[in-house]
Amino acid sequence: MEFFIISMLNGLSYGLLLFMLSSGLTLIFSMMGVLNFAHASFYMIGAYFGYTLSGWIGFWPALIVAPLLVGACGAVFERVTLRKVHPFGHVPELLVTFGLSYVVLELVQLVWGRTAVEFPPPEILRSSAFTLINHSVNGLSLVWGAAPAEMCSAADAAVRVVCSPFPATRGFMMLVALLMLVSLWLLLTRTRIGLVIQAALTHPEMVESLGHNVPRVFMLVFGAGTGLAGLAGVIGGSTFVTEPAMAATVGSVIFVVVVVGGMGSLSGAFLASLLIGVIQTFAVAIDYSFLTLAKDMGWALSAATQENSFAKLTLSQVAPILPYLFLVLILIFRPKGLLGTREG
Amino acid sequence: MAAVYKFKPYNVGRWVIWSLFALVLVLAPLVFTSNLSVTMLAQMGIAIIACLSYNILLGQGGMLSFGHAVYTGLGSYMAIHALNAVSGGKLNIPVSLLPIVGGVAGMGFAVLLGWVTTRKSGTPFAMITLGVAELVFAMSLMFSEFFGGEAGVSGNRVAGEAFFGITYGPQIQVYYLIAVYTFVCVALMYAFTQTPLGRILNAVRDNPERVEFIGYNTQRVRYIAFIIAGFFAGIAGGLGALNFEIVTAEVVGAGRSGAYLLFTFLGGATFFFGPIIGAILMIIAFVLLSELTKAWLLYLGLVFLFMVMYAPGGIASLIMMNLRVAKFGKLRQIWTSYLGLGLTAIVMLAGAGAMIEMVYHLQLNSALGDTVKFMGATLNAKSLDSWFGSAFVMLTGLGLFELARRQFARDWGEIQTDIEKEIKRRETAV
Numbered sequence: 001m002e003f004f005i006i007s008m009l010n011g012l013s014y015g016l017l018l019f020m021l022s023s024g025l026t027l028i029f030s031m032m033g034v035l036n037f038a039h040a041s042f043y044m045i046g047a048y049f050g051y052t053l054s055g056w057i058g059f060w061p062a063l064i065v066a067p068l069l070v071g072a073c074g075a076v077f078e079r080v081t082l083r084k085v086h087p088f089g090h091v092p093e094l095l096v097t098f099g100l101s102y103v104v105l106e107l108v109q110l111v112w113g114r115t116a117v118e119f120p121p122p123e124i125l126r127s128s129a130f131t132l133i134n135h136s137v138n139g140l141s142l143v144w145g146a147a148p149a150e151m152c153s154a155a156d157a158a159v160r161v162v163c164s165p166f167p168a169t170r171g172f173m174m175l176v177a178l179l180m181l182v183s184l185w186l187l188l189t190r191t192r193i194g195l196v197i198q199a200a201l202t203h204p205e206m207v208e209s210l211g212h213n214v215p216r217v218f219m220l221v222f223g224a225g226t227g228l229a230g231l232a233g234v235i236g237g238s239t240f241v242t243e244p245a246m247a248a249t250v251g252s253v254i255f256v257v258v259v260v261g262g263m264g265s266l267s268g269a270f271l272a273s274l275l276i277g278v279i280q281t282f283a284v285a286i287d288y289s290f291l292t293l294a295k296d297m298g299w300a301l302s303a304a305t306q307e308n309s310f311a312k313l314t315l316s317q318v319a320p321i322l323p324y325l326f327l328v329l330i331l332i333f334r335p336k337g338l339l340g341t342r343e344g
Numbered sequence: 345m346a347a348v349y350k351f352k353p354y355n356v357g358r359w360v361i362w363s364l365f366a367l368v369l370v371l372a373p374l375v376f377t378s379n380l381s382v383t384m385l386a387q388m389g390i391a392i393i394a395c396l397s398y399n400i401l402l403g404q405g406g407m408l409s410f411g412h413a414v415y416t417g418l419g420s421y422m423a424i425h426a427l428n429a430v431s432g433g434k435l436n437i438p439v440s441l442l443p444i445v446g447g448v449a450g451m452g453f454a455v456l457l458g459w460v461t462t463r464k465s466g467t468p469f470a471m472i473t474l475g476v477a478e479l480v481f482a483m484s485l486m487f488s489e490f491f492g493g494e495a496g497v498s499g500n501r502v503a504g505e506a507f508f509g510i511t512y513g514p515q516i517q518v519y520y521l522i523a524v525y526t527f528v529c530v531a532l533m534y535a536f537t538q539t540p541l542g543r544i545l546n547a548v549r550d551n552p553e554r555v556e557f558i559g560y561n562t563q564r565v566r567y568i569a570f571i572i573a574g575f576f577a578g579i580a581g582g583l584g585a586l587n588f589e590i591v592t593a594e595v596v597g598a599g600r601s602g603a604y605l606l607f608t609f610l611g612g613a614t615f616f617f618g619p620i621i622g623a624i625l626m627i628i629a630f631v632l633l634s635e636l637t638k639a640w641l642l643y644l645g646l647v648f649l650f651m652v653m654y655a656p657g658g659i660a661s662l663i664m665m666n667l668r669v670a671k672f673g674k675l676r677q678i679w680t681s682y683l684g685l686g687l688t689a690i691v692m693l694a695g696a697g698a699m700i701e702m703v704y705h706l707q708l709n710s711a712l713g714d715t716v717k718f719m720g721a722t723l724n725a726k727s728l729d730s731w732f733g734s735a736f737v738m739l740t741g742l743g744l745f746e747l748a749r750r751q752f753a754r755d756w757g758e759i760q761t762d763i764e765k766e767i768k769r770r771e772t773a774v
Contacts, residue, residue, distance in 0.1 A: 035467045084653050090467055091408050095609060095652045098602075102645030110642070110703055248598070252478045255471045263468060317486060324479035328460050331472060335463060 001140060002132040002164045007285050008278065013170040015277020016177035020232035021250065022257040022269040023184060024225030030264035031201055031221045033090055034082065037097040040251030041104035042226040046070045046233025047242045048112050051119040059122040066234050071227025078222040083215060109244050116243035121169045128165035136160040169239040176235060180228065197221060256323045260330050262340020271338055276323050283319035369523040373516060382515050384631055389522040390583045391623035393529045395611065397576035398604045403613035404537060405569045406549030408470040411477030412604045415450040415574040417596030419581030421491065422449030424499045424591045431503040439503055439512055443525055443582035450578015451571055458570035462563060465552065477601055484593040496592030522583050529576055534616060536572065545569050606648055612660025621659050638704045672766055674759045681752040688745035695738025698723060702730065
């Protein structure tokens with residue numbers, strides 16, 4: 001039971017991190033039709049900026065300043081390059097961001113080196129948020145913070161006690177993502193600028209003729225989207241690991257999220273992020289294969305089947321390909337994506 | 345009606361070009377005889393097939409694929425397994441035909457995976473190919489029987505009976521095998537662009553809606569083109585397996601797919617011969633540039649960015665534009681601007697390059713001392729003088745380049761309007 005709860009929370013927190021990234025990507029895509037291939041690169045820049053800034057001004061100020069800087073970088077990039085290739089169509093736009101991902105990767109390696117840097121979360125987030133104690137006599141209980149050692153060990157050998165801590169960084173990650181989700185939703189639906197953005201999504205010419213500067217709105221949206229990626233980077237970088245490969249690890253997964261959720265649908269991206277986060281986390285934790293399943297079911301298997309590498313694969317080994325399998329299945333059975341509206 | 349100038353009964357221009365191409369393929373290893381250059385030439389042949397097959401998707405079909413290495417790579421794997429079967433005596437086909445095995449494998453996987461990917465076009469297509477590529481790469485680490493795990497699968501191409509003394513032991517024999525395949529595949533792919541299918545593929549790229557209205561199924565056109573591209577990609581992969589005699593999981597990786605995209609685009613996706621230039625550049629960059637400087641990926645990325653922004657047609661389009669200028673006899677007016685542009689660009693790039701190299705040196709091998717050798721000069725990466733000097737050179741270059749660029753832009757614009765006028769005049773004269 002406690003395994004299920006902790007894994008579920010881990011999965012949700014990972015999913016929410018994915019959403020922080022895919023929301024920016026979706027926003028930029030639905031607004032400008034540009035698939036920002038370098039989105040994960042901005043995530044990486046955010047992590048490295050956070051790393052450097054937290055050395056200078058501490059973690060909490062860095063958490064605010066780094067995303068702002070990343071957003072500024074994104075806005076400058078949009079202004080200098082993307083706006084130039086916008087008239088050529090969507091493929092050159094995609095190619096520009098593709099080229100940028102190469103350049104960013106090299107620059108990051110140039111400035112911060114090719115190995116991982118140590119970017120620990122601040123003191124307050126290093127312990128656990130709460131601990132689940134499964135006591136075979138007293139049942140399940142919850143303690144905020146780390147559980148004292150005497151609660152996790154029983155004097156009686158017959159009593160089994162299992163403590164499962166939930167790291168505070170993960171809780172913080174969920175908190176920030178949820179705050180971001182709410183404020184993004186409020187911004188888009190309740191404020192003037194949000195209304196202009198929504199209008200510019202569907203009727204850019206009309207909005208322009210009403211006196212709004214649509215290219216500047218695009219620049220702001222691009223900056224905001226990359227800024228969100230930067231925020232995710234600071235949190236993700238301190239929770240997981242800050243290394244030059246981090247963009248590639250998360251990059252292809254967020255593309256899967258955007259396609260599975262439905263291109264350009266923010267709620268779809270939310271649903272798909274959570275789904276993929278939970279599926280991947282559970283799959284990694286479960287050590288089952290066809291063979292163990294067959295044994296549990298009591299099926300007799302031939303020796304050849306038992307040696308078959310396909311049957312021997314455990315679910316945790318398959319975990320890395322699950323998002324992509326999910327993508328292929330969605331495309332076959334529901335080409336629009338989960339909550340998408342547009343086809344093609 | 346476009347007036348196409350044709351010689352009868354033979355199209356002499358075409359015969360000349362193709363004979364020249366064959367001649368270059370035959371003579372290249374006789375001119376560049378060192379071991380390194382023969383290996384590079386062999387790799388260029390393979391890369392030409394791969395990039396041209398990629399251009400069936402990108403240039404002719406408007407499909408931006410991030411997963412072309414899946415088809416070359418799986419072709420490589422099938423070919424090397426077939427090669428091992430031949431060595432083991434289980435399979436009886438000549439080694440010369442193994443690339444075809446790779447091609448059929450690439451085609452088979454394109455039939456299977458292309459069915460999913462070509463359901464969409466445009467940006468979703470690009471993302472799906474990326475997903476499929478990741479899927480295959482992740483699988484390659486999972487099924488070590490087929491993919492050989494970390495070590496890869498190796499083979500020995502000297503297998504089966506020698507045919508007229510050709511054993512494929514020496515590299516030069518492999519080169520000529522690759523040259524034959526390159527020539528045939530390039531010819532076939534060129535022929536493909538002239539078929540009705542090739543033409544309708546261009547139409548699908550330019551205006552899918554109208555193609556639907558005249559009664560074609562755009563999805564099926566994309567699918568068939570994808571399968572054909574998969575076949576040629578597989579041949580390139582099979583040749584690669586024979587050439588290197590080892591296939592590792594890297595051949596299906598995202599880096600390889602990215603390289604095909606990058607260099608096909610740099611060469612020029614809008615012209616048939618563009619990817620050939622791209623492929624040659626790719627091998628030069630991978631083999632020579634990566635030896636020359638550690639920062640080569642950065643340079644490559646920057647060149648790519650500037651190319652997308654300022655010359656979306658790639659090198660091929662630059663060549664064709666200048667050919668047009670030359671045809672109208674205007675090259676003489678502009679060559680001074682070119683000279684100025686080139687010289688100032690060199691000055692600017694020298695300064696920028698010196699600074700980049702010094703940063704790389706500080707980051708990567710500062711243990712070897714502070715001095716960097718750059719274009720014959722010795723720079724001290726930790727002294728202010730070197731930095732100041734490089735920055736000064738770069739800024740001077742930048743300023744002069746901007747002046748030269750303005751002059752060039754003016755000249756170029758004038759020449760283009762002259763040419764337009766000339767074309768109009770000729771039309772009315774006819």
